[in-house]
Amino acid sequence: MPVEIPKDKWNGQVRVVTLGATADQGGTRTSTVTVGGETTMPFMHFEGEIPHRPVIALEIKDRRPDDWSSLLLDLWSDKADDPAVWAKAAEEAGADLIQLSLSLTNADGNPTTPEAAVDAVKKVLAATGLPLLVFGPGQADVDNELLVAVAEATKGERLVLGICEDKNYRTIVATAMANDHLVIARCPMDVNLSKQLNILISDMGLPLDRVLMDPTTGALGYGIEYGFSVMERLRMAALQGDAMTQLPMIVTPGFEAWKTKESKVGVDVPESWGDWEQRAINWETITAVALLESGADILVLRHPESLKRVRAAIEDLMTAPETV
Amino acid sequence: MYIIGENIHIISQKVKDALTARDARFFQELAVKQVEHGAKALDLNLGPRKKDGEEVFPWIAETVQAVVDVPLSFDSTNIVGIEAGLKKITKAQPIINSTSAEEERLEKVPLLAKKYNARLIALTMGRGGIPIGSDERVTIAIEKLIPRAVEIDYPIEDLIIDPLVLTVSGCQEYCPECIEAVRTLQYSWDPPPAISVGLSNVSNAVPHENRPLMNQVYCAMLMGGGLQMMIADPLDKELWEVINAIESRDESTPVKKLYVKIHDRIAAMEEITTDDVDMSDPGQAAIWKTIQILLNKVIYADSYLEQ
Numbered sequence: 001m002p003v004e005i006p007k008d009k010w011n012g013q014v015r016v017v018t019l020g021a022t023a024d025q026g027g028t029r030t031s032t033v034t035v036g037g038e039t040t041m042p043f044m045h046f047e048g049e050i051p052h053r054p055v056i057a058l059e060i061k062d063r064r065p066d067d068w069s070s071l072l073l074d075l076w077s078d079k080a081d082d083p084a085v086w087a088k089a090a091e092e093a094g095a096d097l098i099q100l101s102l103s104l105t106n107a108d109g110n111p112t113t114p115e116a117a118v119d120a121v122k123k124v125l126a127a128t129g130l131p132l133l134v135f136g137p138g139q140a141d142v143d144n145e146l147l148v149a150v151a152e153a154t155k156g157e158r159l160v161l162g163i164c165e166d167k168n169y170r171t172i173v174a175t176a177m178a179n180d181h182l183v184i185a186r187c188p189m190d191v192n193l194s195k196q197l198n199i200l201i202s203d204m205g206l207p208l209d210r211v212l213m214d215p216t217t218g219a220l221g222y223g224i225e226y227g228f229s230v231m232e233r234l235r236m237a238a239l240q241g242d243a244m245t246q247l248p249m250i251v252t253p254g255f256e257a258w259k260t261k262e263s264k265v266g267v268d269v270p271e272s273w274g275d276w277e278q279r280a281i282n283w284e285t286i287t288a289v290a291l292l293e294s295g296a297d298i299l300v301l302r303h304p305e306s307l308k309r310v311r312a313a314i315e316d317l318m319t320a321p322e323t324v
Numbered sequence: 325m326y327i328i329g330e331n332i333h334i335i336s337q338k339v340k341d342a343l344t345a346r347d348a349r350f351f352q353e354l355a356v357k358q359v360e361h362g363a364k365a366l367d368l369n370l371g372p373r374k375k376d377g378e379e380v381f382p383w384i385a386e387t388v389q390a391v392v393d394v395p396l397s398f399d400s401t402n403i404v405g406i407e408a409g410l411k412k413i414t415k416a417q418p419i420i421n422s423t424s425a426e427e428e429r430l431e432k433v434p435l436l437a438k439k440y441n442a443r444l445i446a447l448t449m450g451r452g453g454i455p456i457g458s459d460e461r462v463t464i465a466i467e468k469l470i471p472r473a474v475e476i477d478y479p480i481e482d483l484i485i486d487p488l489v490l491t492v493s494g495c496q497e498y499c500p501e502c503i504e505a506v507r508t509l510q511y512s513w514d515p516p517p518a519i520s521v522g523l524s525n526v527s528n529a530v531p532h533e534n535r536p537l538m539n540q541v542y543c544a545m546l547m548g549g550g551l552q553m554m555i556a557d558p559l560d561k562e563l564w565e566v567i568n569a570i571e572s573r574d575e576s577t578p579v580k581k582l583y584v585k586i587h588d589r590i591a592a593m594e595e596i597t598t599d600d601v602d603m604s605d606p607g608q609a610a611i612w613k614t615i616q617i618l619l620n621k622v623i624y625a626d627s628y629l630e631q
Contacts, residue, residue: 195625
């Protein structure tokens, strides 16, 4: 008996966004990365097009981090002491993109200066030809100070500047507009705020093909179901034609997973939890793959082994099954 | 439309200050003003008043009753305070706002309503909170709220079921479901209970300038579902214009005609389409956008009208 597979029909499309600029485009990248363009829910190849596969960034810092798991620090070892070396190693590990997260203070405990931030970004740009995402330390005034200096010193590179939030977006959007960069709009798991922030950024005049949105997600076991639903809702709205939700989504499963107890702690946990490093990699991988299934276009990870596994999942998911 | 005036509400700073000062004249003026603008009953929401409820509720009842004849609705969780207030009622049949389906409240509050011959607002909310789906809300009414009234021999005609309006800003998926709950509740019992909602809740956390439009459009939609009673702002003249247009089928202006159309479409369970709307008229376009939000077809954002 022939079985008819029910298909959804969508009339909207996620915007296509290109990260990084090559020399003839006004930057210095040896390649660019393009995401978005979907006309269907994740991996429903029989319902629409997924012209650009999801990509993976590895996160590095401008100096050896104080608060990262020893598993990660041991792994990257002395490479973590120099962002240029670290970036090169991340590229060799298979990253499509590098996310450079700026620290609030330098190794001596003094505030990171704009000059130091620019220096770190330039070193990374010189060490790798991959497109770059630069994140501030996460305090509005410091983010603005550092990111404006970075944006001005790298005009034309189409860096991704992170992050814009509803209380702090004007300065970063303005400098992205003036210096040909992109921004990330981040909201705390709230569809209404996400859409509102996209409207506000668009109202400032930044073309929406230079905006990514980070809906924030939580990690496996720590609210990821809620993050999943928010992403699903935003993506369905996008496919239904809501222009202010049609932005590719960037998520940070590395950051989320590596702050859970299961990843962070290796001692005084039940023996049944098994090998610490395997558990941590599993946590990051499963968090990332769940987000892939909810519509993520860019995944930021921390462990190269997680990258390999998530990459394999993407390959499988992007292989269209036999036509139905 | 039977409007229970909402304006004596502790969330207003003026009300708060007047209550602290026991400014009887303030409350009397606000009561008279609401009745003059068409309120058929008055909600008195002074909060739980855990410490002084037994003094405050009788005081407000006597104060307001001295100048108006309409039913007074005691809107509080403080049962002892409400009872003290009920003892002072000498004019119209009062209202208790409210009980939920939570066991402890459902045990006590209906008995109080029966003892004082008060009408009772019953919320379709159980211990598990407020369900999203209309069917689940109606189920709470049929399986918990109405059976409790039957059990204590409380007249169903005096029962007012409130299927709970929630804000479009954060609880958007509840908005279309509430319209359907209003529709279905009319067939929930014979004789049917009354149905009421708190209309203004739909625009909680919505920017001040956009609240009236949200309230008015939702009112038209709820009326399409069969709503005949609500707690709302009787001083909102535009809201009355919408209500009057629908009730008298006044299609004398394009916007009034659209509101009648919205009512008719919802009543007939038909989709409201762009053919019903003249998009070149900014007023109608704004109503259209608001309908899309309230039906949860487009994600709400504070700037949705500018999109």
